[in-house]
Amino acid sequence: MTHTLPLLDGVTLKGTRHGLLVCVREDLDFELALQQIQEKLALPLLTQGSDGGESGAFDNQRISLDLGWRELSCESFARLKDSLGEVELAGVLSTSLQTRTVAESFGIKAIIGRLGLAHHQGRRLRQEQREQEQAEKEAPAAPADSVAVAVPEPAPPPGADQEQEATLYIKRTLRSGQKAVYPGNIVLWGDLNPGSELEAEGDVLVLGSVRGRIHAGCNGNSEAQIYCQSLHPTVLRIADEIWTGDLKEAGLKQLPAAVKVTCAKDKLNFEPQTRGGS
Amino acid sequence: MSNMGKVIVVTSGKGGVGKTTCTANLGSGLAQQGKTVVLVDTDIGLRNLDLVLGLENRIVFDLVDVIDGKCRSFRQALIRDKRFENLQILASAQSRDKDAVKPEQMKSLCQELKGAFDYVLLDCPAGIEMGFKNAIAGADEAIVVTNPEVSAVRDADRIVGLLEAADIAPIRLLLNRFKPNVAQKGQMLSVEDVQEILNLQLIGMVPEDERVVHSSNKGEPAVLDPKSKAGLAYRQVVQRLIDPGAPAWAPEQPGLMSKIRRMFSVNLGSQAN
Numbered sequence: 001m002t003h004t005l006p007l008l009d010g011v012t013l014k015g016t017r018h019g020l021l022v023c024v025r026e027d028l029d030f031e032l033a034l035q036q037i038q039e040k041l042a043l044p045l046l047t048q049g050s051d052g053g054e055s056g057a058f059d060n061q062r063i064s065l066d067l068g069w070r071e072l073s074c075e076s077f078a079r080l081k082d083s084l085g086e087v088e089l090a091g092v093l094s095t096s097l098q099t100r101t102v103a104e105s106f107g108i109k110a111i112i113g114r115l116g117l118a119h120h121q122g123r124r125l126r127q128e129q130r131e132q133e134q135a136e137k138e139a140p141a142a143p144a145d146s147v148a149v150a151v152p153e154p155a156p157p158p159g160a161d162q163e164q165e166a167t168l169y170i171k172r173t174l175r176s177g178q179k180a181v182y183p184g185n186i187v188l189w190g191d192l193n194p195g196s197e198l199e200a201e202g203d204v205l206v207l208g209s210v211r212g213r214i215h216a217g218c219n220g221n222s223e224a225q226i227y228c229q230s231l232h233p234t235v236l237r238i239a240d241e242i243w244t245g246d247l248k249e250a251g252l253k254q255l256p257a258a259v260k261v262t263c264a265k266d267k268l269n270f271e272p273q274t275r276g277g278s
Numbered sequence: 279m280s281n282m283g284k285v286i287v288v289t290s291g292k293g294g295v296g297k298t299t300c301t302a303n304l305g306s307g308l309a310q311q312g313k314t315v316v317l318v319d320t321d322i323g324l325r326n327l328d329l330v331l332g333l334e335n336r337i338v339f340d341l342v343d344v345i346d347g348k349c350r351s352f353r354q355a356l357i358r359d360k361r362f363e364n365l366q367i368l369a370s371a372q373s374r375d376k377d378a379v380k381p382e383q384m385k386s387l388c389q390e391l392k393g394a395f396d397y398v399l400l401d402c403p404a405g406i407e408m409g410f411k412n413a414i415a416g417a418d419e420a421i422v423v424t425n426p427e428v429s430a431v432r433d434a435d436r437i438v439g440l441l442e443a444a445d446i447a448p449i450r451l452l453l454n455r456f457k458p459n460v461a462q463k464g465q466m467l468s469v470e471d472v473q474e475i476l477n478l479q480l481i482g483m484v485p486e487d488e489r490v491v492h493s494s495n496k497g498e499p500a501v502l503d504p505k506s507k508a509g510l511a512y513r514q515v516v517q518r519l520i521d522p523g524a525p526a527w528a529p530e531q532p533g534l535m536s537k538i539r540r541m542f543s544v545n546l547g548s549q550a551n
Contacts, residue, residue: 073445098443105381105411105444173477175439176432193435193475211475 011036014066019090023066030076034083041087062090068114069168069182071098077106095168097178112181165202174198174212183219194234200224210234217263226261227273238263283314283392286399286519287417287446291433293404295425296454296484299494301401302330303501303509304421307516309365310502313396316356318387319370320413321403322378328369332497333357342371342378344387352390361502366395376408381415388416397519406440414441420449421481426456426467431475438476450481452515457486482515484508 010028014021022040024033041063063084072080077099081089092103092110100110166184176195180186186200191208198204198212201219209230215237217224222239232255233245241263243250252259256272263269288301298321305317319327322342328334339348339355349355352368359365368391371378391398400417403409414420420441424434434451441449453472460466469483487508493500501512517524 097439101440101443105415175442176435178439191477195432195436209474 011040013040020061020063021066021093022063024068024070026068026070034080037080038083038085041084062088064091064093065089066093066114067096067099069095069180071096072102073098074102074105077102081106081108095181112179114181114183167202168200173208176212203227213237216261222263224263227258228261229258231255231259236261236268238268241266241268243268283395283397284419285388285392285417286397286419286421287402287414288399288421288423289402289410289413289437289441290404290423290430291406291437292424292430295423295430296490297404297423298327298330298401299490299500300421300423300452300454300484300512301327301399302494303499303512304516304519305365305367305397305399306331306359306362306499307501307512308397308399308519309359309362311516311520312364313520314364314394315366315397315399316391316395317365317367317399317401318391319368319401320379320384321401321409322370322412323372323375324403325370325372327367327401328357330494330497331359331367331499333359333367333369337369340369340371341387342374344368345379345383352387353394376403376412379412381411384412385416392418406436410437410440414444414446417444417446420446421452422449422476422478423452423454424472424476425454426461426469426472428467431467431472435475438478449478451476451478452481453483455486456483481518482511484511484515 010025010033012023012025014023022037024037028036065080089108092100092108093113094100094103094110095112095114100112103110166182168180168182168184168186169189170180170186171189173190173193174180174188174196175193179197179199180188181199183201185202186198186204188198188204188206188208192198192206192210192212192214194211196212197215198206199215199218201217201221201224203225204214204216205227206214207229209232210228211232211234213235214226214228216226217239218237220239222241224238226236226238233247235245236243238261243261247253247255250268250270252270252272258273260271260273261268262271288297288304290297298319301317305315308315317327317331318341319325320341321327325340328337336357341355343349344352344355355368356366357369359367388398388400400413402413422434422437422441424430438449451472453469456469457466461468469480473480485507487500487506489503489506490500490508493503493506499512500506500509501516503509514524
């Protein structure tokens with residue numbers, strides 16, 4: 001799991017409308033996470049009494065956990081729950097289906113998502129990066145003119161030394177009903193089976209066959225791209241533009257082996273990728 | 279651990295693909311091979327595993343009674359099969375619903391059962407709600423039953439995702455009600471089509487066979503019918519359950535289809551005579 005979210009703390013506490021949210025960073029070692037959660041919750045902090053919480057510590061209070069894309073087994077989840085002691089676990093927020101299923105099996109409400117600090121960090125990071133790029137390149141980004149410039153960027157994001165946008169790597173097949181949501185790019189090293197979904201604020205790259213739905217640039221970012229190795233008729237979305245699997249609409253005679261999908265002029269553009277000499 | 283049995287859940291997601299028939303047949307087949315087997319019907323409120331085995335009138339206590347502690351031990355609720363001494367079933371309750379049992383209770387029951395039997399087969403209800411969660415709570419392994427239909431495969435895929443999330447492994451695929459001739463003509467999903475989505479270890483393919491329905495209605499599993507081609511397929515699945523090394527239809531193997539076709543054509547040939 002590579003990602004570049006410079007977080008200071010592995011475990012952070014956030015006040016939300018629905019109570020206290022404990023965000024546990026995904027790359028934090030599980031044992032350390034348990035320890036940190038206990039440390040944080042044992043602290044005799046004064047709650048900012050908006051809801052009239054008067055006790056000094058969090059004992060007998062309800063908290064929610066934001067576990068991000070961390071995948072927990074039943075045993076790990078049980079230990080995590082035990083580590084909370086007197087604190088009642090009201091809900092779990094996770095982008096991992098496994099974690100959500102496990103949580104639900106413990107009778108704890110689980111919601112898809114990831115609200116933690118990382119989210120905002122990721123956003124800020126991307127914004128900074130964009131500003132930096134624009135400053136450097138004098139913004140040639142707009143692909144408005146259909147000039148056949150023969151210098152297409154290699155489809156996978158370049159592994160440059162500079163700071164990359166936060167990327168979620170999923171190294172398995174997404175099955176029906178499974179959904180990955182991420183406020184950055186998603187790279188899927190497996191199939192996207194029918195009935196599964198990918199939703200990213202950035203680009204989406206799928207190395208297996210695509211039969212499920214993809215929404216890139218789901219926050220309205222029309223510069224997002226989708227790259228597929230094996231596309232089958234399905235629903236693809238970039239920002240607000242939607243393709244529903246119609247080949248004619250895509251301007252294709254047949255589905256190519258590999259295709260890059262971009263959004264331009266309020267329309268999805270399908271560029272078949274041929275295996276030219278490198 | 280070596281003397282502990284295996285808990286295998288038979289599940290599918292979609293209804294009507296043949297979970298109960300499979301459970302009954304695999305259970306009888308395993309018992310025929312001398313294994314001690316208990317079949318647990320976890321479909322609370324819609325019990326029918328006992329019907330398929332022709333044991334309805336012997337039910338005194340059921341799964342919910344065991345869980346609620348209304349009988350001395352689970353042994354009191356077990357019903358011995360007519361044909362095999364080493365095959366027992368634990369029927370589900372008909373007048374309760376899925377919420378009568380909690381996953382943890384099922385888990386501890388499965389622990390007890392696997393201490394006493396070689397195989398514990400759980401007949402899972404359709405759907406992915408409470409009944410499914412109960413059924414998989416205590417399972418070590420899973421057999422996903424599907425038909426060569428788009429909807430059944432889609433539901434199986436969903437189920438496999440949930441099984442994977444619950445750390446159940448191995449998850450093996452049983453393709454039921456398969457029609458080799460129709461698939462060959464491309465009018466039905468082929469094994470390859472199914473495997474392209476599911477990509478699971480194939481434990482067996484059971485051909486469509488009218489005798490199965492007939493024998494289920496009579497309460498006699500098809501696996502015991504030497505004339506039934508579905509029965510033969512079930513016996514092969516049983517072999518593979520006992521010995522995972524028994525010749526399997528590995529999906530990766532080249533020339534898989536031809537092998538299966540050959541095998542089926544042999545079966546069909548012996549049927550005709």
